[in-house]
Each structure stands twice: as structure tokens, then as C-alpha cells.
Amino acid sequence: MTKILFLPGVGASAAFWRPAADLTQLDSVFLAWPGRGNEPARPDVNGIDDLVAMVLAHMDEPVNIVAQSMGTHVAHFIVPASACSSASRSASKVKCRTWRPADNRLQPPMKQ
Numbered sequence: 001m002t003k004i005l006f007l008p009g010v011g012a013s014a015a016f017w018r019p020a021a022d023l024t025q026l027d028s029v030f031l032a033w034p035g036r037g038n039e040p041a042r043p044d045v046n047g048i049d050d051l052v053a054m055v056l057a058h059m060d061e062p063v064n065i066v067a068q069s070m071g072t073h074v075a076h077f078i079v080p081a082s083a084c085s086s087a088s089r090s091a092s093k094v095k096c097r098t099w100r101p102a103d104n105r106l107q108p109p110m111k112q
Helices: 014-024 048-056 070-078 100-106
Strands: 003-007 028-030 063-067
Touching: 003 014, 003 070, 014 028, 048 070, 063 070
Parallel strands: 003 028, 003 063
Antiparallel strands: none
């Protein structure tokens, strides 16, 4: 089974995604951003490139990435949005799916 990397938002802890991950019962890795939320700062993490490196260190095999807010920002440095477009999907080794179409079907129509 493909492991899942859970990337939190800027102020969230690594535990932010744990309730969702527990429901999947899959191999999960919870990342946190040093110096943000309740995560202590680290002298070797000074910017976005360091956060990207933290995520890449867990990508020694294919992974699924689930991200929120800043986690999504970090993920875009790893999987550029252009790699997930329908035009480039077939030419890329990157496989992207979005939750939006399914989510939109579950939501009631917006009132005008």
C-alpha cells in the first residue's frame, strides 16, 4: 500500500491529520513545520526549501500527499500545479487527483 504524507497548515501540529489518518488504517507519516504550531524550531530549517527537503526525505517510494493550507504550498514545490493539469497528466509520472468534483457533488447548490 502506498504511504500517505500528511502536511499540516502553518499553525497546526503533526497531529492535525491523525483523526483522518486513523480512519484509513494506512501507513501514514505526519509532518510538522519546525517553529510553527507547537513544533519547536530547528536551526537547520530556515525557509521553504528546508520544508520541501523535509518532505522529500520521506519520498523514497511513491507516496500520496494530503495537505492543508501551508502544507499545500509546500507540496506545490514538489508537485507543481502544472504537473496535475489534464494536458500534462498523461505525459507525466505524477498522478494527481483532486477532491473538488466529488465534494462539489455532495454540496447543495449555492443560493444566488
